[in-house]
Amino acid sequence: MASAFEWAAKNVIQELSKNGELIPVDSLNSSTRFSPYCLVRKKSRSSLFWGPQYICLNLNLKDILDPNSPEPEVTQLGPFHFNDELPGQVSASVEVAASVQEKISGQISESDRPVLEVKILTVSPTTWDCLQKERKLKTPEPSLIQELRERGENLYVVIEAVKTQKKTILKSSRKKGEGQGGFNTVKTVTIPEDSILAFQVAKLIIRDHWSVLLLPDKNQKTFPPKDVCYSTCVPSPCRMEPGLQIFPKFSNNKAGRRNASHGGFQGDARPGFEQLQAEVEKEQFSLTMQDGKLQQFLLQALLGFLQSEQDLLDLEDMLEQSLFSGEPPQKVEGKTDDILSNLQDQNGQLMEEIAGAFLYLLGALNALSDVQRQLLIQLLEKKEEILSQEVELVKEILKENFNQTKERPFSLPSELLSFVQGQDENLTFTCDLLEEYGLWLSGDEPQFTWNPSALQSLCALYGSLVMLQALTEAC
DSSP: OOOHHHHHHHHHHHHHOTTSOOEEOOOGGGTTOOOTTEEEEEOTTOOSSSOOOEEEEEEEGGGGBOSSSOOOOOEEEEEEEEEOSSTTOOOBSSSBOOOOOSOOOSOOOGGGSOEEEEEEEEOOHHHHHHHHHHOOBOSSOOHHHHHHHHHTOOEEEEEEEEEESSOEEEEEEEEESSGGGOEEEEEEEEEOTTOEEEEEEEEEEESSSEEEESSOOTTOOSSOOTTOOOTTOOSSTTSOOTTOOOOHHHHHTTGGGSOSSSSOOOGGGOOOHHHHHHHHHHHHHHHHSSOHHHHHHHHHHHHHHTTOHHHHHHHHHHHHHHHHHOSOOOOOSSHHHHHHHHTBOTTSOBOHHHHHHHHHHHHHHHTSOHHHHHHHHHHHHHOGGGHHHHHHHHHHHHHHHTTOOSOEEEEOOHHHHHHHTOSSHHHHHHHHHHHTTTOOEETTTTEEEEOGGGHHHHHHHHHHHHHHHHHHHHO
16 A cells, blocks of 8 residues: 555545546655645656656746735635544545555554544635736746746646645554464654645646636647747747757657646546556667666666665656756766666766656656565565566456446456465465555455555556566566
8 A cells, every 4th residue: 555644645635636636745755845836847757647746846936927916815725634434444424534544453542543634725716817917927037947948848837735734643554464473563654734735736828928727728838839939938939059959758748648737537538558558568668678788787776776765766856857957967976876877878968768768667666655665676586487477467457447436346367366366475475465555355255356546556566567577587
């Protein structure tokens, strides 16, 4: 399952955002960002399937507008209360209730049940109308906006955020094994007051004036085409400077297939497993069409990075920034620099294809919980012989349930059932892996129960397994 923080964020969203407008914040480290009016962009190699990933630009909307105007307003809704009624179950009444615990045995006293109190900060449509009439674009525009304009990147503004009202302590408990050999582990996470759990964005349009697309339009771009000039353009915006390299496949970011205002899927726009498979295979091809020694190095280096979530995040951030800017990665000490240097050419520039595919793999790995990543380490170090079977197992589960939005029992093909029901350590390992996604083998019948909330994490696991398998086979 996800971390206690992420689990809480997703449960809150499940009740507050039925149509997928809200995007969960993925970690406690990011919970101070994404306030209303913050400006963000999409990551260079984000996936359609494990949620959109946005990067804060350290700019606020007021940083690009005329300062001689009133401060923008924010409307507050709530508070809303989320608390545990029963372990592993979700109930709702006037006050929304949701579980923030993974799996508990024994009794829980009333005082042990965490209560998460949140408020929604939102900008009303009338506020946007007034802002667009009263506040003009600042001239000259900030240098970062000029850079985004030259790259043709889309720019987004946070229009809504879910914040905690008070400090909350979450406890995540797991029971491993039975009898005298079993043990419980409890993980405690403190979420400070005013932490952001989720947010919603809208595309920002900058022409001779500015506007915000509260209704999504994938054909609208933030900046005008290069052959159209407006008064706020930087000097010579109608043509690129010689030598300026744009990464079209990074800039597109598959945004045309995703709702432009948020990360959810609507109606017929919801994709199928075939699209996930095609996306992963494309990235896998770019990763494996390289020198075998480089692939072996990347695989061994990843084993070390999987031990530390922060190291993995830092590596992704540095690689993302370098691909976005087109500048060589900054020199750092240790294993991060070793990986980055191996992804550079003789001139110090990142090799675009392999670096982009590796960044995609890092994004998939970072979408997993720390427990899931530890299981991947075991898989790569001790159980390489079952890696292909794990890929087929996850693939079959996704094919069977990809568009299922409710819990339902499902069975696996006989050849995969024999693998899951084996009598050796593979059984324990595989069941541990599936239980991390809330997929439990039920009763005497060889059936699992589908958990719709597991979809994005399973997609990330599938992407991780396929690409790691390719690296393993290359070695």
